[in-house]
Amino acid sequence: MSTQPRYQERELKVVGTRPLRPDGVDKVTGRARYGADISLPGQLIGKVLRSPHAHARIKSIDTSLAAALPGVKAIVTRDDFADMPEEYAAAGELTINFRDVTRNMMAREKVLYDGHPLAAVAATSESIAREALKLIRVEYEILPHVIDVIAAMQPDAPLLHEEQYTVGVNPRPARPSNLAKRLEFKLGDVEAGFSRAELIIEREFNTKPVHQGYIEPQACLASYTEDGQAELWTSTQGHFVFRAQCAKLLQMEISKIRVTPTEIGGGFGGKNNIYNEPLAIALSKKSHRPVKMVMTREEVFRATGPTSGGNVKVKLGATRAGRITAATAELSFQAGAFPGSSVAPASMCAFTRYDIPNVRVVGHDVTVNRPKVAAYRAPGAPIAAFAVESVIDEMAKKLGIDPIEFRLRNAAKEGTQTYYGPKLGAIGYIQTLEAARAHPHYSAPLGPDQGRGVATGFWFNIGNETTAALNINEDGTVALMMGTIDVAGGSRAAMAMMVAEELGIPVDRVRPHIGDTSSLGFNFITAGSRGTFAGGMACVVAAREAIEKLRSRAAGIRDVPLEAVVWKDGHACPAEDGARQFAPLSLADIARLAGKTGGPISGHAELNVQGAGPGFGAHIVDVEVDRQTGSIKILRYTAVQDVGRAIHPAYVEGQLQGGVVQGIGWALNEEYVYDADGILANPGFLDYRVPVASDLPFIDTFIVEVPNPNHPYGVRGCGEVPIIAPLAAIANAVENALGIRFCDLPLSPPKVLQGMDEAAAGGD
């Protein structure tokens, strides 16, 4: 097996340019096929009955009336699925437990949140399916519920899982609780560190759950045949992982399920998890017809994963000279109805921008009566960074040091020991901070009621299992098959560009395509900003394997030894030493003769890609506050980020701009609102307020390129870092405008007005 190629400085012809995306024309003409656009003859429509209660024991489910309705072809409930023991698997940045996955897919003993599935119906039309849902009789014993994370941790809180004893506590607690897990990371001696501090700041922060808000609701189509084979089309970030989960939940062999990923209408971590897919397969099996299931927007909000809301306590100590001596944080995250929040990555990210000798971070994973959380772009990191970067800002201010300078004095660099394990490799945090400080935005004048804030973010980025197959077509063009989903950031374009660069051909000669689960080996979910990093690695390895074969064929055609042939600018050429001269052969020449020289030419890669390069971002934002209404306007925004190498700079900018705007929504207006009964009050885009175009300015971007030594083109991955800093950057800007530190998100107008009132009354 070839080792993974490392970074090499070289002259580039394709990488770094801005060709049009291969999926572009289909997307601007309406041809692109998303989850809901796939249909099969004879298909039924599946709909899900969902809990109207936040917490209740299911006494009985009677589907007989629904089953008798003409047009209803199949109904499934908990009785149609095997119970699962505890068994853990990786899914994106978060870990899943199949005991919980099967219960989240279909409630068993209890319903645990408003929207929890109880039954699914397949009927000849959507209206019949909806009518059938109304005929299903469910008897509930309604139980007290708990929504808030701190409330859920109290000893007398309503308990979601009677057998849940906190993991990570020694000895095991005597009583079950909603605290599913406690984790702790330690470095140095924090007590000693705080004793050396000349200034200590302690603050507590709260954030609300926010939804990924992809515009395409989850949609899938399943067809189960009489010989036990299932085909599934779905909008997913990881078709191989969906296949594995469906196989497990339905007790099928993996080879009997083929998953074809459709074009994906946004995911951001929210399409890492199966919801309707196993139900559609089960309904298809029962009805002997294809079954299509498309969620409504209301279902998306009520039953698919938002990210956690969190409570974060931060304590930071520093010397007058501006050196941080110790830091602690306690993060308590809502996991939703089942354990598995993003508290672990959040804990690991909390201080990992700084070289701090003494750190302790404690994380709590807490079950509450809300939908099970899912990953959302750098899962958990924005929540942790909101807290830590707010305290960093306050510390800099109290020490009288410029906030970027303060960060520079404590910045992590190559060799910094993290508190969660490894030492950091070659990173570009310092370069990112320096670029932000030098940016004209940072020194531009501000008007009245305006403020400027800065914050930074760190994300690990990951690699994992990745495959690619590259086939040289008979005319010398290239069919590139990839197994890692292009979640629309443009990784198909980036892959084609890297392959074109390797082969020395124009990028439009490479046609990238995402293969189904039977066309390639296993690929991990597109998560952790791994698409262009890991996918690129696989494509480069596959291209280099193909080049070896091309050289060998050329050597045969020209009757020279292999060493006499080099690959240059899309041609097999004589080696530089000039020992053996021959007329160069183009890729097309060799391809045309492939049949006579040994058969078709291809390259493959089957890797578990290692060596992801962490990414850092530094954001500058200007806000204006309306002192009479508490309304915050974003006036100017600049995102600076080390991406390693921008393969396609326009798509990197797009990642930064999109991530920033999601962060702006999180900071200002987005939140899940529950009523007193634990029912979601705003399950729609009218009252779940994602930013609209008129809320925003242009989002300036500045790309820093400190190559990742572990990638042939230096790629780090860039999609997640940009959502991390906006929450704190905006809160810091509001503080700068008003002199008031806000510790609770969203920074909605009522909260801002209240804060101003309290400050005027002489409060903190």
Next chain:
Amino acid sequence: MSEMRYEAPKTLAAAVALLSGAGGSARILAGGTDLLIQMRAGRIEPTLLVDIKGIAEVTSIVADGDGYRLGAAVTLMQLTEHEAFAREWPGLIDGVKFIGSIQVKGRATLGGNLCNASPAADGVPALIAADAVASIIGPAGRRQVPVAEIATGPGRNSLAIGEIVTALLLPRRPARSGDAYLRFTPRTEMDIAVVGAAVNLALDEQGFCRQARVALGAVASRALLVPEAAAALIGTRGDAAALAHLADAARAASRPIDDKRGTRQFRLRIVGVMAQRAAEIALDRARRKA
């Protein structure tokens, strides 16, 4: 499964007959931008939809000596594009522009905004401030009522079974008059008003306010006319003291609730601000017409 009929009568008489015949289970379909959402959510299950958009009387804008007659089913986009009307009633257009997106305004109607009876309807406060009258036809013939009397509470209106609001009648304006509507929303567009305030006034030659009407939205179970707030303006030039009195009167008249879109406390806090800012715009518009 419930059957639903769709009818598109060409005359008001036919529409009234259809609605009357169905008892209370029929709904009028004008723009449909609220109705279709309610139907899809299963909140209502009408047996009959009577589409009134094919009836000329309800889809035309007529200006005559008495003022404007706005067909109740004129789309909001048509209304915003009527330049003469927009010059005459800029505050009403302020409200209309706030209703939904351009897409929604391409369908939604002022009659629908009124009869749907949302306390937060953006079109209604300015209509009330304008002293608009709703023209109604029904089984018992035609009648006219002030728009303030149409909504009776959230989602409830005073129309009898079979009645249709056919038009909104706006009076002629005196010289030096101006109106304005402002609302507060967390986002710049696409939101439901947390608070809305409309001010309609006329100045004398010296710039003193001679007539005024102030109406508030989203601070009670229906849009409110607040004569005390108007009184704060009348006889003044709209100076700071008058505006402060106006804000106080607006707050005093408000009876808001806590809901997902805003708290009672916050609404009380900003209703005065919105009324004051709306008054400033209305004053400015009136002065420009001097």
Next chain:
Amino acid sequence: MTKHHVSATVNGDAVEFLCDSQETLLEVLRDELRLNGTKEGCGTGDCGACSVMLDGRLVCSCLVLGVEAEGRSIETIEGMAVGRELHVLQRKFLEHAALQCGICTPGILIAARALLERKPDPTEAEVRCGLAGNLCRCTGYHKIVEAVLDAAREMRGQG
């Protein structure tokens, strides 16, 4: 249930379809006429993904009944390019990388074309307000606004 027989024009072609009273124009376009380019993001008129032109007016097709289309003219994304020739907006969206996942793109293109028909020389603020009814979660709108402004320039002959 009795279905309505509806005759309409879609992208210049005469079409006929059967629909229930409740069926929306969006459902008719997607399920009856197989024009899947128009997307459903919310079903409540809040996201704009289903934007189409109805007798020259920009509307959300999820808030129009199929039966209301009788005798009317509908334009969808499928009719935006003329033959091989992409509309200027389509081309500018590609050139400016103004799309990522693309699910909002058909609706935004339809809305942007309607905007430029009303305002051939819009300001940035006018573009942002004109597209406020179209949610995009990927791009932060930056490149969309740039693409629309650039398309407007070219369409005014100042390319």
